[in-house]
Amino acid sequence: MxxxxxxxxxxxxxxxxxxxxxxxxxxxxxxxxxxxxxxxxxxxxxxxxxxxxxxxxxxxxxxxxxxxxxxxxxxxxxxxxxxxxxxxxxxxxxxxxxxxxxxxxxxxxxxxxxxxxxxxxxxxxxxxxxxxxxxxxxxxxxxxxxxxxxxxxxxxxxxxxxxxxxxxxxxxxxxxxxxxxxxxxxxxxxxxxxxxxxxxxxxxxxxxxxxxxxxxxxxxxxxxxxxxxxxxxxxxxxxxxxxxxxxxxxxxxxxxxxxxxxxxxxxxxxxxxxxxxxxxxxxxxxxxxxxxxxxxxxxxxxxxxxxxxxxxxxxxxxxxxxxxxxxxxxxxxxxxxxxxxxxxxxLEQYRTDKAERRNVAVDDSRVFADPALSGRIADLIFEIRPEEDCREVEIRFAEGGSHYCSVTYRSQDQTLTIDRSHSGVIRDVLHSRTAKVSAADGSLKLRMILDRYSAEIFVNDGETVMSMTHYADPEAAGISVRARGEAAVDITRYLLNI
CATH class of the missing domain: 2.115.10.20 (Glycosyl hydrolase domain; family 43)
Structure with a gap:
């Protein structure tokens, strides 16, 4: 040819x-x-x-x-x-x-x-x-x-x-x-x-x-x-x-x-x-x-x-x-x-090292961070149940030192924000975006697919999707949850062995 x-x-x-x-x-x-x-x-x-x-x-x-x-x-x-x-x-x-x-x-x-x-x-x-x-x-x-x-x-x-x-x-x-x-x-x-x-x-x-x-x-x-x-x-x-x-x-x-x-x-x-x-x-x-x-x-x-x-x-x-x-x-x-x-x-056939935590309590004074639930290449499921006084629940990932990316749920106005502003960026371009989400009783389910240089967040079994790239330090693999007000969170984490 x-x-x-x-x-x-x-x-x-x-x-x-x-x-x-x-x-x-x-x-x-x-x-x-x-x-x-x-x-x-x-x-x-x-x-x-x-x-x-x-x-x-x-x-x-x-x-x-x-x-x-x-x-x-x-x-x-x-x-x-x-x-x-x-x-x-x-x-x-x-x-x-x-x-x-x-x-x-x-x-x-x-x-x-x-x-x-x-x-x-x-x-x-x-x-x-x-x-x-x-x-x-x-x-x-x-x-x-x-x-x-x-x-x-x-x-x-x-x-x-x-x-x-x-x-x-x-x-x-x-x-x-x-x-x-x-x-x-x-x-x-x-x-x-x-x-x-x-x-x-x-x-x-x-x-x-x-x-x-x-x-x-x-x-x-x-x-x-x-x-x-x-x-x-x-x-x-x-x-x-x-x-x-x-x-x-x-x-x-x-x-x-x-x-x-x-x-x-x-x-x-x-x-x-x-x-x-x-x-x-x-x-x-x-x-x-x-x-x-x-x-x-x-x-x-x-x-x-x-x-x-x-x-x-x-x-x-x-x-x-x-x-x-x-x-x-x-x-x-x-x-x-x-x-x-x-x-x-x-993707599910590549899941390994399952770890779970149920009814994790977070509020203004309690931050959840467990090294056993870290991961940079991972499949994560969060079920968030905020109390009436809860103003927001924030999930941080690709966390290391002062750097991280985040997903923040505000139940009172039913919005979800993804943000890479703190991932070590040095370019002044768009770094966050907010979307309306559906949460009739205030609770929200998130599935987060993490790769070395990206995050894709699937809300309520795929009703809404939010994608972003990021270039955080490849060694940064921490995951944490925090809140303003009280909330309970179920967490399931799989590492992806690909």
Whole structure:
């Protein structure tokens, strides 16, 4: 199979430089780039007995740069194995700016199909330069991929009137029960806000415009990115990542979000056939963006995302050899009009060293800290029962010396705050975020998944999720509980041996 000079250079670079990164310098079970920079996960798919994950990748620097597709595989969604770089910016549609986000699927003949956005730079007679985005294909065997000679398969010639050729990206592809194919692509509409365009194909190679799937009309941020569409528990679901949102009463924060729409399709309406019934954030934490889902062989819909945010990219370790990580995969269901997210059940097989404490009493003068319940790579369950006078219960983790990260529950206003301000940070960017939580009787259940450089908090069995990265001293593994007012707490801790 032909491999361009650009692809060979990337593969040689990652082979040479990944050897300089010791395993303990990485997370234990969150996927990171082999070297350099990672952003959006791409092409999350099941192929030839493994889950494949691709990702936006710059192997030459820990900053965003010319976009390649990195590649890794896993059999259990926990332990990842690197594969060689899959795509490099080496053809006309993508040479100047790169191979942007997209998806993957298995063709009927057993080949692995990648669909990605190519970005090229166009210079006009007046000297101005703009990026033009098109959708392109590559076909391979799970290791090597050849770009389709008919690229691009979707360009400005396929767009409806008023659709931007500059912001036209991130295809999500799937096959319908009748054997035909669909893909949804993010686009900027005439009103300068996002819309999702639906395309159809009989063979996955020749595409035509079908309709608008969803239209923003200026409600949720500006441009929409990384769309996903699937059916779950009898409902149609759209996930996408709006840019430049203002905070609102639905719980969205300022900046970049991930939005979930639950509803149904009205295929008779060409002006946006998706009918929303419920809309809410997917993750209320600091670091989460650009989701992808896959349907597992046993029928579970599994989600993952870039556990980072464009708003917090300056928060990093100086001289690190990698940047960016993918969230722990999550199983999805729908309950009472809300997307429920739980850590994939495969994580539980790595639990070890269980420790429990029941009815731990904490108040203004009693702090609970037991070295037997410490852990930096751990799966923790807290059940918090505040008394009527309790103003807040704070859980500290990655604690060592004067440094720690925290999760604080305030039962009187039913909020949960995650905070890394005291983890040894030296960058003045966003370090805390607060979300509303549901606690009818005041009690709250938290499941906290800790890795070396992150925390993902699942509230009330996945009703709300809050994710964040942190770079506390890797040796800091203390866990403590304290309160203002009286509370009782049940604690279960498992170490994760991965």
């Amino acid at each position: 032909y491999r361009s000079d650009e692809l060979l250079k990337a593969r040689i670079t990652e082979q040479l430089y990944e050897k300089k990164i010791r395993p303990e310098e990485r997370p234990a079970f969150h996927l990171t780039p082999r070297v350099g920079w990672m952003n959006d996960p791409n092409g999350f798919s099941w192929y030839q007995g493994e889950y494949h994950m691709f990702y936006q990748y710059n192997p030459y620097d820990t900053q965003w740069g010319p976009m390649h597709w990195g590649h890794a595989v896993t059999k259990d969604l926990i332990r990842w194995e690197n594969r060689p770089c899959a795509l490099a910016p080496d053809t006309f549609p993508d040479r100047e700016a790169g191979c942007f986000s997209g998806d993957a699927a298995e063709l009927p003949d057993g080949r692995h199909l990648l669909m990605y956005t190519g970005c090229r730079r166009e210079k006009h007679l007046d000297g101005t330069i703009c990026d033009v985005q098109t959708q392109n294909l590559a076909i391979g065997d799970g290791v090597d991929y050849q770009k389709y000679p008919g690229n691009p398969v979707l360009s400005e010639l396929d767009l409806p009137e008023g659709a931007s050729r500059i912001d036209f990206r991130d295809p999500k592809i799937w096959r319908e029960s009748d054997g035909s194919w669909r893909c949804v692509v993010a686009n900027r509409a005439e009103d300068e806000t996002g819309q999702l365009l639906l395309f159809t194909s009989l063979d996955a190679f020749h595409w035509s415009y079908l309709s608008k799937l969803a239209v923003n009309h200026g409600r949720f941020g500006r441009m929409w990115e990384c769309p996903d569409y699937f059916v779950l528990d009898g409902k149609s679901v759209i996930l996408m990542s709006p840019q430049d949102m203002e905070p609102d009463s639905l719980g969205f924060h300022a900046g970049n979000n991930v939005l979930c729409m639950i509803g149904h399709l009205d295929e008779e309406d060409e002006n946006g056939c998706f009918r929303e019934e419920f809309v809410h954030p997917v993750d209320d934490g600091i670091d989460f963006y650009a989701t992808q889902t896959v349907l597992s062989p046993d029928g579970r819909r599994i989600l993952t995302g870039w556990m980072q945010s464009w708003d917090t990219v300056p928060y990093r370790v100086d001289n690190a050899k990698w940047f960016g990580q993918v969230s722990l995969p999550r199983e999805l269901t729908i309950r009472d009009g809300r997307l429920i997210q739980r850590p994939v059940r495969e």
